[in-house]
Each structure stands twice: as C-alpha cells, then as structure tokens.
Amino acid sequence: MSNAVVRKTLISLAIAGAATLAQADVVIGVAGPHTGAYAAFGEQLWKGAEKAAADINAAGGVKGEMIKLVKADDACEPKQAVSVANRLVDSDGAVAVIGHFCSSSSIPASKIYEEAGVIMVTPASTNPTLTDQGLPNVFRVCGRDDQQGDVAASYIVDKLKAKRVAVIHDKDTYGKGLADAMKSTLNAYGLKEVMYEGLTRGEKDFNALITKIRSVDADVVYFGGLHSEAGPLVRQLREQGSKAIFISGDGIVSDEFVSVAGSPEYVDGVLMTFGAPPTSYPSGKKVIQEFRDGGYEPEGYTLYSYTAMQVAVAALANNNLDPIKGAKWLKTHSVDTVMGKKDFDEKGDLTVSDYVMYEWDAQGKYHVVD
Amino acid sequence: MDIVLQQLVNGLTLGSVYGLIAIGYTMVYGIIGMINFAHGDVYMVSAYITAIALALLTFFGIESFPIILVGTLFLTVAVTGAYGWVIERIAYRPLRSSSRLSVLISAIGMSLILQNYVQLSQGANQQGVPTLLTGALRFHVGDGFVQITYMKLLILFISILGMGVLTYVIQKTKLGRMCRATQQDRKMASILGIDTDKVISTVFVIGAVMAALAGVLVTLDYGAFDFYVGFIIGIKAFTAAVLGGIGSLPGAMLGGLILGLSEALFAGLISSDYKDVFSFSLLVLILIVRPSGLLGKPEVEKV
Numbered sequence: 001m002s003n004a005v006v007r008k009t010l011i012s013l014a015i016a017g018a019a020t021l022a023q024a025d026v027v028i029g030v031a032g033p034h035t036g037a038y039a040a041f042g043e044q045l046w047k048g049a050e051k052a053a054a055d056i057n058a059a060g061g062v063k064g065e066m067i068k069l070v071k072a073d074d075a076c077e078p079k080q081a082v083s084v085a086n087r088l089v090d091s092d093g094a095v096a097v098i099g100h101f102c103s104s105s106s107i108p109a110s111k112i113y114e115e116a117g118v119i120m121v122t123p124a125s126t127n128p129t130l131t132d133q134g135l136p137n138v139f140r141v142c143g144r145d146d147q148q149g150d151v152a153a154s155y156i157v158d159k160l161k162a163k164r165v166a167v168i169h170d171k172d173t174y175g176k177g178l179a180d181a182m183k184s185t186l187n188a189y190g191l192k193e194v195m196y197e198g199l200t201r202g203e204k205d206f207n208a209l210i211t212k213i214r215s216v217d218a219d220v221v222y223f224g225g226l227h228s229e230a231g232p233l234v235r236q237l238r239e240q241g242s243k244a245i246f247i248s249g250d251g252i253v254s255d256e257f258v259s260v261a262g263s264p265e266y267v268d269g270v271l272m273t274f275g276a277p278p279t280s281y282p283s284g285k286k287v288i289q290e291f292r293d294g295g296y297e298p299e300g301y302t303l304y305s306y307t308a309m310q311v312a313v314a315a316l317a318n319n320n321l322d323p324i325k326g327a328k329w330l331k332t333h334s335v336d337t338v339m340g341k342k343d344f345d346e347k348g349d350l351t352v353s354d355y356v357m358y359e360w361d362a363q364g365k366y367h368v369v370d
Numbered sequence: 371m372d373i374v375l376q377q378l379v380n381g382l383t384l385g386s387v388y389g390l391i392a393i394g395y396t397m398v399y400g401i402i403g404m405i406n407f408a409h410g411d412v413y414m415v416s417a418y419i420t421a422i423a424l425a426l427l428t429f430f431g432i433e434s435f436p437i438i439l440v441g442t443l444f445l446t447v448a449v450t451g452a453y454g455w456v457i458e459r460i461a462y463r464p465l466r467s468s469s470r471l472s473v474l475i476s477a478i479g480m481s482l483i484l485q486n487y488v489q490l491s492q493g494a495n496q497q498g499v500p501t502l503l504t505g506a507l508r509f510h511v512g513d514g515f516v517q518i519t520y521m522k523l524l525i526l527f528i529s530i531l532g533m534g535v536l537t538y539v540i541q542k543t544k545l546g547r548m549c550r551a552t553q554q555d556r557k558m559a560s561i562l563g564i565d566t567d568k569v570i571s572t573v574f575v576i577g578a579v580m581a582a583l584a585g586v587l588v589t590l591d592y593g594a595f596d597f598y599v600g601f602i603i604g605i606k607a608f609t610a611a612v613l614g615g616i617g618s619l620p621g622a623m624l625g626g627l628i629l630g631l632s633e634a635l636f637a638g639l640i641s642s643d644y645k646d647v648f649s650f651s652l653l654v655l656i657l658i659v660r661p662s663g664l665l666g667k668p669e670v671e672k673v
Contacts, residue, residue: 035494037596171643198643202602204592207380208637208645214514215373215638228496232592239506240376241517259498262593266501 025068026061026321028053028312029088030305031099031109032124036075037202037228040256041101045123046071047296048305049098051287056309062317070094074105081105082112089116095323096121096312098305103127104173110138119323119330121312123304126250127177131347137327139348141307141339145174147353148249148273149181155271155357156220157189160245166195166218168209168233170225178249179224194218201225204232210240220245227252231260231267238266247271253300255364264364276354277368278303284338307337372514377638378631383522385630386529390584391607392614392622393536394577400553400617401573402466404473408457408480410604412578415484416450416585417595418492421499435502439524439590447582454578458571466567488597496596499589525587532583533623536576540619549573553617606649613653615666624664628652 030049034042053067061067070092074081081100088094089112096119100106106125113120114135121139122130128144156162165186169179176198183193194216199206210233213221221237221244223230230252237246246269253274261267279288284303291298298306314335315326334343343351357369391413398406423445427438461480465473506519540546551559552569560566588603589595606629614625632652637645662668 035489037494037496037598039494040496197641200602200646202598204588204594204599205380205384207384208377208634209642211373211376211380211634212638212642214376228594228596231496231498232594235593239517239519241506241508241515256496256498260496260594262498262501 026065026096026313026316027068027070027092027094028309029070029072029092029094029097029099031072031074031081031084031088031097031105032101033076033105034071034073036077038076038101038226040227040254041124041301042073044254044299044301045099045101045305047291048123048298048302048307049309051291052306052309052313055287056313062313063321065321067313072097072099074100074102074109076102076105078104078108081109085109085112089113089118094118095321096316096326098123098308098312100125101301102172102174103130103177106130107133107173110135113137117324119312119315119327121308123308124250124301125174127173128181129173129177131349134347137323139308139311139327139330139344141304141311141337141342141350142250142301143275143353143355144349145178145249146181148355149178149183150185151273151355151357152182152222152247152249153185153189155273156186156222156247157191159357160220162220162245163191164194164216164218165191165220165222166213166216166244167193167197168195168213168221168223168225169198170201170229171198172201172225174251175223175225177224178251179222182222182224199225199229199233201229203229206233206236207240209233210236210242213237213244214240214242218242218244220247223248225251227254227257228260231257231262234270235261235266245269245271247273250274253366255299257360258364264360264362267360267364268362270360271369272358272360272366273355274358275304276356278307278339281338281340283336283340287338303338307339307342310337311335311342372511372516373638374635375511375516377634379516379518379522380638381631381634382627383525383630384634385610385627386526387584387588387626388603388607388610388630389623389626390529390532390580391603392611392626393533393580393619395608395611396614396616396618396622397549397573397577399611400619401549401556401570402462402473404462404470404477405608406574406577407474407477407604408461408484409577409581410600410607411481411484411488412450412453412457412600413581413585413603413607414595414597414600415453415488416446416578416582417589417599418488418497419446419449419582420586420589421497421595424499424502438502442590443528443583443586446586447579450578450582450585451575454574454576454581455571457578458574462574463567463570485597485600492597494597496594498594501593502590519591521587521591525591528583528587532580536580537619545572609649609653612663613656615660615663618663618665618667621663621665628664 032042032045072084101124103125126145169176234246315330319325334341358366359369360366394409423442427441461476506517509516552566610625610629611622614621633645636648
C-alpha cells in the first residue's frame with residue numbers, strides 16, 4: 001500500500017471518528033406499547049419521558065451531552081419486546097431504557113439490558129418477578145403487585161367487609177400475578193374466594209363468565225388485568241343486573257377505561273389501587289403546570305415516566321455516563337424527582353411503597369378514597 | 371336453573387354473531403374453494419365504519435334510536451360491502467387461475483394490510499362508542515332471574531332476519547340459482563352463460579354484508595373495539611364454519627350456534643379458563659366422526 005493511500009485512509013478514519021464524537025449524545029430508549037390495544041399507556045410513557053428529556057436538555061443535558069430519545073414499540077408482546085430491546089442496545093446504542101410497560105415484556109427484555117450493561121428503569125411494571133430475578137441493572141419507580149394486592153385485600157376485608165369475593169384475571173404475567181397476590185393475602189385473612197377464573201385477552205364477550213359470577217352471588221369482583229378487558233367486563237356485569245363492587249389494580253389507570261366501558265355510568269363506583277397521586281408531590285408542581293399549559297393532563301403513568309428518566313439520568317450523570325457504575329450508585333444514593341425523594345433497595349425496588357385506593361365516579365374521573 | 375337459562379341466552383347471542391361471520395367464510399369457500407383469511411378484518415373494518423356512521427348521524431342531530439340504527443346499518447352495510455368487492459377485485463381475482471396456495475397467501479397479506487391500514491388511519495388506541503340502547507327484560511325463574519338486554523334481543527332478531535333473507539335469496543331467486551350453479555361447477559356454469567366472475571364478486575359482497583351486520587350489532591352492544599378485534603372473532607367464526615361443514619350455508623349458522631352455546635355453557639358451568647380448549651376439542655371430535663362437518667357434503671373427486 002502506498003503512503004498516499006495510507007494517509008488518505010487515516011484521514012478518512014479520523015473524520016469518521018470526529019463525526020461520531022460530535023454526535024455522542026446520550027441515547028435513552030423509551031420502550032412500551034406505542035401501538036396496539038394498550039397504546040394509551042405507551043403515550044403516557046412517551047409524554048413523560050419526552051418532557052423530562054427536554055427539561056434536562058434545556059438545563060444543560062447530562063454532563064454537557066444532550067439526551068436523544070429513541071422510541072421502541074413492544075406492543076405489549078413479549079416476543080416483540082425482546083427484539084426491540086436487542087435493537088436498542090445493538091444498533092441504537094442506548095445506555096439507559098425507560099420501560100417497558102407490561103410486566104410480560106419487561107421481564108424478558110430486562111435480561112438483554114443486563115447482558116448489555118444498560119440501566120433499565122420501568123415506570124410501570126409491577127410484577128414481583130422483575131426485580132426478584134436479582135439483575136443488578138433493573139429498577140422500578142412504581143410499587144410491586146404483592147404490595148398492591150395487600151392493599152386491595154385488606155380494603156376488601158376491613159372496609160368493605162365482603163364475604164363473597166370472585167377473583168378474575170387475564171392469564172397474563174401482570175394480571176394473574178396481581179390477582180394471585182391479592183388472593184394469597186385474602187386467604188391469609190381467612191377469607192376464601194368463591195371463584196377464581198381467567199378470561200382471554202382480546203375478547204369482548206364475557207357474558208358467560210358474568211353469569212357465573214352472578215351464580216356464586218359474589219359481592220366483590222376483583223379483576224387483575226388491563227382496562228381494555230376491564231371496560232367490557234364491568235359493563236356486562238352491570239347489564240346483567242349485578243351490583244357487585246368491582247375492584248382492579250393500576251392496569252386500568254387511563255381515561256380510555258371509561259370510553260371502553262361505553263359510558264361513565266358503568267365505571268361509577270369502580271375501585272382501584274394505584275400509587276399515591278403522582279400529582280400530589282410539591283416537587284412536581286412546576287412540571288405538572290407546564291404539562292397542563294401544553295394542553296396535556298399528566299394522567300396515569302406520565303409522571304412515573306418523568307421520574308424514571310430523572311432516576312436514569314442521575315445515575316449516569318454522577319458516574320461519568322457509565323451505566324454499570326450508575327446502577328450500583330443508585331442502590332446507595334437517593335434521587336430527587338418530581339415525585340419526591342426516591343430510594344432503592346438492593347433489588348431495585350423502591351424502599352417505600354405508597355399504594356392507596358381510588359374510586360371512579362359518575363363523571364368518569366378517579367380520586368382517592370378517604 | 372336461572373343460571374343455565376341465562377347461559378343459553380348468552381350462548382345464543384354470541385352464537386348468532388359467530389354464525390353471521392361464518393357465512394362469509396363458508397360461502398367464499400363453497401364457491402372458489404379458498405379460505406378468506408381477511409374476512410375477520412372485514413368485520414373489524416365494519417366496526418370502525420359503525421363508529422363513523424354513528425358520529426355522522428349524531429352530527430346531523432338525529433337522536434331517535436330506530437333512525438340511528440337503520441341509518442348506521444344502511445351506511446355500514448353499504449361501505450363494508452364495497453370493501454368486500456374491492457378486496458376480491460384486487461387481491462383474489464388476479465389470482466383466479468393460479469394455485470390455491472397463492473390465493474391463501476394473498477388473503478393473509480390482505481388481512482395484514484387491512485389491520486395496518488386501520489391502525490395507521492384510525493390510531494392504535496382502543497375505541498369506544500357510547501351506549502345508545504339501555505334497559506333489559508327480566509324474567510324471574512325460581513329465586514333468581516334471567517336478564518336479556520334489549521340490545522341482545524336486537525342482535526338475535528337482526529341475525530335471524532339476516533340469515534332468513536339470505537336463505538331466501540340463495541334458494542328462491544335467480545341470483546341464488548346462479549350462485550348455486552357456480553358453486554357446483556364453475557366451468558359448466560360459465561359455459562351456460564353465467565358471468566361467474568360477477569357471481570364470485572357478489573358472494574364476497576354478501577359475506578362482507580353479513581360481517582357488517584355482526585359488526586354493527588356487536589359494536590353497539592359491547593361498545594369497545596380496536597384494529598385487532600377481527601382476529602379472535604374471525605378464528606371463532608372460521609371454526610364455526612368448519613364445524614357446521616364448510617361450504618354449507620345452514621351449516622355455518624348451525625356451527626355458530628353450537629360454538630356459541632358450547633362456549634357459554636362450558637365457561638359458565640365448568641371453567642372459563644378452558645372454554646376455548648373445550649370448543650376446539652369439540653371441533654376435533656366432530657371432524658373425527660364427520661370429516662366434512664355437520665352439514666357438509668363429502669367432496670367428490672371429479673374424474
């Protein structure tokens with residue numbers, strides 16, 4: 001090879017190197033169901049993460065680097081979650097991931113992030129298995145279903161004084177996990193459920209199941225699952241003349257629950273467990289106001305997603321953008337977020353859980369039950 | 371007792387919806403021997419058209435339920451029928467002389483196109499329509515009661531009416547004779563002067579119209595749908611068509627009813643976790659005893 005050629009090659013390599021340096025943004029993936037039946041939750045995740053990234057960039061970025069968000073759509077399907085996780089770590093070069101939403105997606109994806117040494121902070125996956133796997137890089141800024149199930153079960157026993165509880169789930173990781181957690185606490189209280197059955201995700205006709213709920217004369221129906229099934233379920237329950245109290249978990253925290261149920265009258269009186277109102281923290285006032293000024297109500301998981309972004313960025317910023325060191329750092333340091341101060345335990349769970357009971361009203365809004 | 375009766379009501383309404391959609395599968399199979407995998411998605415499209423028609427009618431200030439119902443039925447049936455015609459025209463007719471496998475692949479492609487097209491144009495979110503018809507009939511049986519909403523009665527009434535009209539058309543009219551002739555022997559029918567391409571188009575339109583009836587009724591009843599809603603119900607309706615004997619019109623209706631009833635009774639009396647397992651086991655059993663379905667005719671190899 002002649003000298004000239006070598007020189008040319010070196011120059012072009014140098015240029016290429018400079019180009020990569022110049023665009024060395026901090027790439028963060030936002031993974032969740034951006035399409036599909038659960039896209040409403042994907043939108044909450046994206047809005048929260050987008051705003052957080054914009055605010056952090058406006059304040060100078062992460063150690064001077066700008067955050068670049070990459071949207072990754074898992075459609076709430078485990079298989080697709082694995083392939084988008086691979087894409088995020090391989091071709092997009094993400095150092096942190098905000099997501100996923102569904103526990104059944106988060107669990108398989110978490111292993112890929114662990115192998116690649118990427119921090120994963122989920123705003124919404126509550127299934128206990130996710131952090132019980134013992135992966136060093138996985139965090140969540142929401143609670144766990146066993147905590148959520150405890151709150152629901154003690155409410156059913158202490159406040160509602162129910163005697164006949166029917167437990168329904170959607171046969172998915174999140175829904176069944178939540179229903180099982182609730183059931184085991186309920187049994188620990190000495191109350192045996194009168195019915196325990198699963199329904200098929202994607203179906204709309206649950207009349208046969210509801211007739212069965214009626215036949216066991218349930219006074220409480222507990223549902224582990226998401227709003228797209230909860231809506232038709234509660235509507236058909238009322239249409240068949242049942243007055244049983246309907247309780248579910250944080251899988252129905254979306255305005256879409258009302259439109260899927262057909263009208264606010266059907267969701268009136270529905271109870272659900274969800275973290276203490278994310279909009280109630282004084283540290284979040286400014287961000288919430290900015291969301292509302294922009295014509296968007298930060299409902300459900302929006303602020304959780306904002307918080308997840310703050311946690312991931314804090315870990316990177318304090319450890320020279322090294323995600324592996326950042327993950328270790330998070331377990332011993334607390335992070336100030338729009339939802340107050342967050343501390344993580346050795347597993348990556350929050351040290352404090354704050355589930356409370358909410359009730360939907362006849363206007364199709366939810367508020368905390370006193 | 372009241373519970374069993376209530377499950378029969380649940381099963382009948384579900385079954386009549388399966389039956390309506392199964393007609394599309396069975397007629398298309400009968401006439402060109404292909405399984406129209408896009409049929410479930412035609413049903414899905416009709417759910418969206420229902421919502422659009424409802425929005426249009428409310429926009430023009432119409433509030434009486436009968437007018438809204440008739441208007442929505444009319445608009446949805448017309449537009450979905452047009453979809454059925456266009457789908458046949460662009461996805462199946464060009465492949466008329468090629469192997470059955472190519473048409474099958476084309477049908478799967480069409481199904482994906484419809485799903486993605488609706489997802490892109492209408493958004494991926496769950497959609498809902500408001501409740502229009504409320505109220506129910508309640509019969510007291512023993513200590514309990516059987517409750518039938520007016521909407522469920524309407525579903526039964528319109529499905530029976532639709533199937534009745536269709537049976538009349540196929541059995542008694544000139545169009546019906548042309549359909550039956552084409553089904554029996556397409557080449558002979560065309561030699562005798564029947565425009566078989568036109569007949570095949572008509573069959574696709576009829577299938578789409580029946581799916582549209584189901585789409586309007588189910589959408590008004592459950593109120594919720596998304597772009598993926600055609601998949602499960604399409605599979606169930608296809609099962610119903612095979613159960614009743616694919617190619618046979620009364621078979622599709624019977625298959626739908628049997629499937630709906632067996633699902634409801636099994637879910638209600640035994641376990642809803644395994645209701646699909648039960649339905650498909652039933653299908654396997656019936657096919658073992660009668661390989662061409664309950665009312666299907668065994669295929670005769672033409673020499």
